[in-house]
Amino acid sequence: TLDGTGDGTMDYTVRYYNSNDELQSETTIDDVPITKDTIIKTKPVSTEDMVLEVDSDGDGTVDKTYTVPKGETVDAENIVKFNPDNGDQVIKRAVDSEGKLNYTPEEPTKDGYTFVGWYEDTDDTTTVYKSGATYTKDVTYKAKWAHVKMLGAQVKAVVYDKSGIRFGTKIYNDGDEIVEKGTIILPKSLLPEGETLTLDTPKIARSIGKVNYEVNEDQNYVTYLGTLIGIPRAQFDKQITAAAYVIYMDKAGNEYTVYSQYPNGSKSVNDLLK
Template identity: 60%
Template sequence: MMSLEKTNNKIFRIISLLIIVSSLFIISSMKIFADGSNIIKDDNFEYTVLDENSVALTSALDEDSLVNKDIIIPSEVQGKKVVQIGQSAFYACDLKSVTIPDTVTEIKDKAFSRCTFLQYIKLPNSIKTLGKSTFSACTSLKEIDLPDFITSIPESLFSSCSSLESIEIPEGVTSIGNLAFANCYNLKEITIPKTITEIAPPVYTKLVFNRCTSLNTIKGYKGTYARTLSRELGCKFIALDASEDDKEFEIKFDADNGSDIVTQPVYKDEILNYTPENITKKGYTFVGWYEDTDNITTEYKNNQTYTKDITYKAKWAHVEGLGAQVKVDKTGIRFGTKLYNDGDEILEKGTVMIPTKLIDTMTQWNITLDTENAAKSIGKVNYEVNKDENYVVYLGTLINIPESQRDTYIRASSYVRYKDKSGNEYIVYAFNKEASINSLLESSN
């Protein structure tokens, strides 16, 4: 009985001792982090302890000692792996080159920003994430190999890297952030992977490559966003999957308004993803792009394939909206249209209008005959006939406006129904600018 009691007491003392030791260890650990001992200083670098196994390099202790130097970041410090380069860790340091170990998985925002002497940096494939502006304003950096497993090019990553000449974005990257390559004046060539499908909206594309004045070549794969990007930026496209026997066809767009013909090359069976820019011609309304302007069934459609050279020509209707005509006593308005009889057969002409408050401006900006609740008036009576120049001016139905409703905004379109030389009917709309009735009345003063 006594022996059992002694054994139990011994076990109790051992357990108590273990509890005390564990408590002291926990208290000691808490004290270390409380008094700032989670900072490690070693060989001119400062590190922050992330956990018991890893640290982040957060700054250089003596930046002057790094001027024009080649530095190698260690993979381990005091038994802990270096897994991260912290935010602004080397900001504005004048180092010459950097080798990063394959223990690092992340580089934070601005880590090497404004390192103007930096000419070379080795990025291991262990890196999965790069922060915003990581290499921005590294003005001596001419080339860099990006890690294979990153999935995005963050905002301003290489902005103002004015010596950067080429860059290959690895397969797997799906997005490019705003201003990523802005002000890279000497960037001549960029390779875009299949995994990038768009940079939207289109204005965003211009900002990504803002002031890349030397960019002239986009490399990528046929039928991918790389080809589309080359068209948007006006760059030469090199297809990485093209063979010597592959032929490029020329798809041309002739605006017939004095501007240059635009040529878009496309390989056989490659989808042409191209939207021509908006064009204008004084006194005319644009109808569309056609291989044969006498047959509207030959209209250009986006995302088609080609097996021959084709020239699409702009088709114009000689019609223009003249805007609002105000009644002499300013109690009403109507819209005028100038129409020339020098093209396809005119079947019907008129005006369609509607108060803006009756339409969903998010989904429908222009007014057509199909617009619900729109008022249509057929132009049966010509206000002016000019036989020498072969045009007529017709007016829509007069709208009498009570004074209480003159703050109402209104939209209107002139329309002409035509028949082309192949017997196809189509409608052309000449849109008038949206305006309040008051402003239309006042503009007649």
């Protein structure tokens, strides 16, 4: 009896040896779906097919039986894989009895990059993964990354009792074509709880990055600034948040937008003056 301890898949192999410790046969079933509630019972008899009786939810009822001829290797179900392309392990999920996968993987992280999404072909953003899709074969999705990251904030000089905030963004020109880059800025109090800034957020200030603050040709990156100006002294304590946005065009000619949120949440003019 095997008890599941987490979500994922399991490869199950039984090897049969003779009295001289020589391998006689090997029977394998790959990618058996597992949850923390799964209970599997098996009786590996050397003269018979290998059988796994799977109770998926631990209620005492066998939900699925897998039978594997002796000495063969079979796949339990069609498998959907998610390759994070950041050094972490590939995530594997088996489809259900109807061939569907209702699953949303956690967003991976990669230092200096912004996660775009999971794609069967990272050069074509129309191949994006969608939870609830049906599969008739094994499919691998790969994480797509944009080499863009929002940096810190600076305060502008106080002139005539007014100031401003500049948010920096670093972007490498080593991926898809950059159509437009810029910064969206908003008082933190106007951003609904739990939401992130996008170009569709109401009342944003939009600063298109037409002039680069820094150009590094050796490392192929630029830094640009998004600026909010004319903040009166009476509002120097108002918390301001921001996000960088980059509109890209992939190799297949599709445009998509990537957002990198200001990593420190928000800042006020007074925070930066201190």
